[in-house]
Amino acid sequence: MFIKKIALAGAVSLFASGAAVACSYENTVPLKSLTAGFEAWKAVTDAMAACGNFEPELDQEFRTKQPAAFAANPSLYHIGGVSNGTVTPLLNEGTIRPLDDLVAKYGQNLSPNQLIRVDGQIMAIAMMVNTQHMMYRSDIFADLGLEAPATYDDVLAAAEAIKDAGVVDYPLGATMKSGWNLAQDFNNMFLGFGGTFYGDDSMPMVNSEAGINTLEMMQKLAVYMDPEFLVSDSTYVQQQFQQGKIAMANLWASRGGAMNDAAESSVVGKVGSSAAPLAMAGGAPATTLWWDGLVIAANISDEEADAAFRLAMEGLTTDMVQANNDAAIWLVNGYQPSDMAAGAIATATAAPAPAPYPSTSQMGLMHTALGNVLPAFFTGEMSAEDALAAVEDAYKTAAEEAGLL
Template identity: 40%
Template structure:
């Protein structure tokens, strides 16, 4: 998969474009059927809600927003016609759709109806526009300033500092389990390792091949850091996904959490938590593994696609509706919900952690056709090490073996 567009993450950290927006006065759709599959969090609710304003007697707009979207998308888009006319995807979840040829090139539709899109939003694969990015995301550090002051510790910039600070908080009986991460067995746990390994500067694969490259000193360091963090987390950390981690934060049970930036607006609003917790919450760059090192996170984009197995009428209707759904009009009404890659966006407090991580040169998540197989293998093979059942080296060996079997089955090796 070559020539992937360098989307606007780094620009979003330094420049907020304030020029006038070419927003559709209406959706411009005369007829068609539009159906959206996406993940389930506030920024995507805003997008889908704006899409629904395009519905009329001759235009239907429906949505399925679920955390299980990854498991549904391939089968749903293989149907003919596709069950969903647009899958909202991320850096990684678009890859299976590209591998199966389930999304259509958008160049013709961009030329006809995409005047309001910025060139930096156009995700190109092998020279063709395959998706339109509308927001940036990454995991980063949230910390409680009041708890750190009570413990007498400074805000950490490295994971060694964070672990040391958390131990002080525990030793002073301020909190028993002061850290929370998205470490649920499966995709979330795999992502946590990928974040840590990214901070080492190491490559996940050997050269330009699909041969894995994680069973090494950098992989061991990443795993040992992750284990040290989980030892300061609740014992049921292998069940923690984004919803659980957010709940722990809003309930005031943790002092440090690494969460997605897209959770920032919900964390900082006046719902679901006490005012003192909200007032003392700080969003900053993800820590590094060493002073001045790379942040232990990966940069992501979220964007929309148009399914291949559609009539031309429904494809055109879907494109127009999704342009409206991710317009400046939508962004201005929901500016606090994401780091938007949309014309006119001005960063706010909820965006600070993502933007700090970008400015500290966090690496993008690898957009490779076989990265998903490695991610899955990591998610399924690392929990035994975290529970003390095997060594880091054995866990990494098991992950490489599981990946290799999958990659061979898919023809990557």
């Protein structure tokens, strides 16, 4: 039974990857990787697997496993997939190795943009950027004579017009599932309003004008959403789009490809993308920039690290990108931005540009506090001031326990 399942899974994955990418050499060192499980990672690990002796593990819960697995000696995985959010514990604990010499040896295909440097040392190789930006139903916008919204006031105006026209169930979608997603939505808007999360002394600063503005704006937007927005994660919003139930959402660029997937989507070719809207005039787009990339474990032998890095480079080839062009906003040579990528590119190149997600120990605690407390504001149990004060209290308790205050 088990064998049968494995065989079936293998057959399906072979079938799904479509254009199989060949490997230029035979890998002889047994290697393992732990990465997230979305489309782009599947493309990269499939390309690496073509070299043989490689066991990829794709798991959306990788963030909870990775720090402990890499802290083991020898490390349980050789190659790790990280984002700028999840690389922090690995850097703090020193469980990933500097890659400068390996980049010199095998990294001819890498562009300088891909090299993530911490204090001058290359610690990770980025493969793609990701950001939340505006996606909208271009057909509906054209019918109603609307422009792609540049600010959140435009978003509200467009939402009102769409609601009056009654062409979709709900004008807006948003990744506001309580917990990580809701906190991230707050972060986007808060940074758009020029907010600062904590001061130099690590004391929280979210109970500020920017914080209040953020919650008020989110509240105004929520009126146009499915009332069940507190259980709505990225996949849910993507499906709302695909089924034609919403007309706009500030959604992850990595979800763009799914809009034009004829097997799932009823709105193929009808979804346009533009930069993340501004929260206030003269500010940066209300979003954060993310990258996803590869790291190599510190607690493995130099030979293994050498083999692991060489294999990782096989995953980031031009062939791989050309075979999976629409799976992500790739940083790898050979990527041809499609229409769906326009929004992400406009966001990243805006002036002033949005900040990269600020990944620090303090931010981790703040993110958790926001995700746990803010639902009470949206269910109407707390006022904006009370909610933000409660966030600060929760953050302080956690920061004291973590030794940061």
